[in-house]
Amino acid sequence: MISESSSFVKGVVLGGAFCMLVTLLGHAKVGHGTKAHQHEHHHIQAPNKEDVLNLSEGERMELSKSIRVYCIILVKPKDLGHWAAVKETWSKHCDKVEFYSSENVKVFESVALNTNDMWVMMRKAYKITYERYKDQFNWFFLAYPTTFAIIENLKYFLLKKDPSQPFYIGHTVKSGDLEYVDGEGGIVLSIESLRRLARVFEDSDKCPEQGGMIWKLAEDKQLALCLKYTGVFAENAEDSEGKDVFNTKSVGALIKEAMSTHPEEVVDGCCSDMAITFSGLAPNHMHVMMYGVYRLRPYGHTYNDALVFLPPEG
């Protein structure tokens, strides 16, 4: 009896020890696994006031100037009205903006890409951008001419993010297994992401120039696929309260939605105070947004902001 019970106890101890060993080994492997394959849906947030208060005066000035954003606007001749509006309004707030057009247009200066295919346009635009500007800017913002962007809020959002890390930020959508940034809301790439993208463009297996023979993939999805091969994953941008800062709809459309879903607190339910983009805007609306964002305000409300941005020339 005693010998049996002792052998039983020995068995239990050995079984436990063996199990512990196996689990720890397996956990170490799993641990590495989760690091490489981070959980599917990334949320990336704006800096909090506390983060920003830790910076000294000198650091703040330097920071304001150190975040350099290059804007790529993909246009076609049919977008002339929107193109003009973007040119006259928010794009002036980029450190540099260039219009990448499907074809040369007499009225406006642009980089002619000589193709009508959106994916080919996007590829070429990114490739040219990387070749020409890789040493001059650390963040690259791509938008369509129906989008309105507030570059100051974009810079604030990027404040404590290291551009030598692979960031790919915007309004994300999940399509099956693929999470991609919706082009309508604007696409933000860090210089590191752009570098990796330029490299994977050389690989026609992973990142073909022609989307697909039979079944063409939308250009923003195609971009996500190519980036995924380089280990860059889409991240959804939110403010400190979890609201999206990149929007694929206009303020009006979002307000209508908020009026039906939460009629008691429409404005709070609608949009972020630090919103960066709205989309689906007509050219007139861009001018109204410029007035509403950069001019119209209530007297007697001041802010203690950590960054300083001066109005652009003209």
Add this chain to the structure above:
Amino acid sequence: MASSKSLMNLLTFTFGSAIGFFVCYLLFSIILEEQVKIQPHILHNDPHGQHSADTDNNQLQGQMNFNADSGQHKDENKNIAEGLYQKVKILCWVMTGPQNLEKKAKHVKATWAQRCNKILFMSSEENKDFPTVGLETKEGRDQLYWKTIKAFQYVYDHYFDDADWFMKADDDTYVILDNLRWLLSRYSPEQPIYFGRRFKPYVKQGYMSGGAGYVLSKEALKRFVAAFKTNKCSHSSSIEDLALGKCMEIINVEAGDSRDTSGRETFHPFVPEHHLIRGYLPKTFWYWNYNYYPAVEGPGCCSDLAVSFHYVDSVTMYHLEYLIYHLRPYGYSYRYNPDSAKNPEEQSKNEALEDNQKLKQKVSEN
């Protein structure tokens, strides 16, 4: 005998090890599950590694309190605005009717109305729930002047001592109270004066557009109410703003200049888009002939510190509320500074004028 015993031992040993393994496995799987939940938060760089944004919505459900949204407004300093709120007391009354309470007045109440020191909704009939004041009139465009007279009478009878200025607006007008206070802070409520979007026809000193809203000083209100008791002004008219304007002239209440320090209009008879977009309002439109000051379209149309817009539908009410009180460009240094004495152009113009006058004086002395 021995072999069966050792066999027993072996069996119990194996059985024991199986149990040990199983129990240990259970324990570990429970512990690991907890860790898996925590891990994503650690792998993220977010100081607030939250996954669900739902907690915030629950806070504000059913409440119309914009001040509860403290998260986004942590950097905001409202001292000056709050000081003006105490110093320049404004009573607002909104012209509405029973059929418009849910369609229009509700959205006024949900947005700018709460920023008045006192808000009243004036209707032909009383509604205790909304609430609205019942003026005991009929509804309709031809009743507007009569409603206006009765509304101002009601305000005078019940709230005269509670405010310095008395603002009338429609239920499709959006008013920016902070900017109205800034405009009025330069004047005294004892002055007989009123402000709005000044129109020039029919009245020598001009009259104020009804839709863009207008605001009477305490003294102006006193005189207006008295004018009806003494029959100085007539009670009947089908054009509310014109009739009021005529009355103001009769009782010597000045039609003030509501433009900002750079000469831009602050009260607007239309929504921003109609004023900002060149060519939106056709050149044959009545508006161009009515404006007292030269009418401007494009960016010069409208002050940064605009006071009102008109023909604002429900969506646009919230749109304006969002653009004015919520969305802002972080760190941006605005071009127009309302507190600089004059803008640089004007300042150098004035200096040149002064120099010229000094020179003339010197010459005349010699």
